[in-house]
Amino acid sequence: MPGEYMETREIVIALISLGSASLLTFFVVKWIDHLHLRDANARAKEIIDRAEREIENRRREAELEIKEEAIQQRGEGEKELAVIRQELHERERLLDKRQDALEQQSDGLRKQEKMVEGNQRKLAEKSTTPTAARRNSKRCLIRSGRPCTA
DSSP states (O other), rough: OHHHHHHHHHHHHHHHHHHHHHHHHHHHHHHHHHHHHHHHHHHHOOOOOHHHHHHHHHHHHHHHHHHHHHHHHHHHHHHHHHHHHHHHHHHHHHHHHHHHHHHHHHHHHHHHHHHHHHHHHHHHHHHHHHEEEEEHHHHHHHHHHSSSOO
């Protein structure tokens, strides 16, 4: 029986060793899983951080492109506005020139109208007073002995 006792003792030691080894293996595997999980979380965080930086960079690039496009459109708008202003200035100049010509024509017509009115008055006086003119000429002829001219 002493051999049997040794055998049992060896079996118990073997079982304890096996249990300890199993328990140690279990904890080592758990620890390795924990380390893998921590590494995976760190990699995931790194990937997320990189993605967030990339998103922020793309957002900034998009904002910059929008601003550049706005500046370009503003420049084009200002060029178009300058052309329109130049055309407007040219039209105003032509209108001023046309108005000056019309004013000159109007002044000329007024002068002609005054001349016509003066001539009409003279004609009216001559036509309405032929007898008065004849009387004056007769008086002149009687007084001086020769015909008078007006």
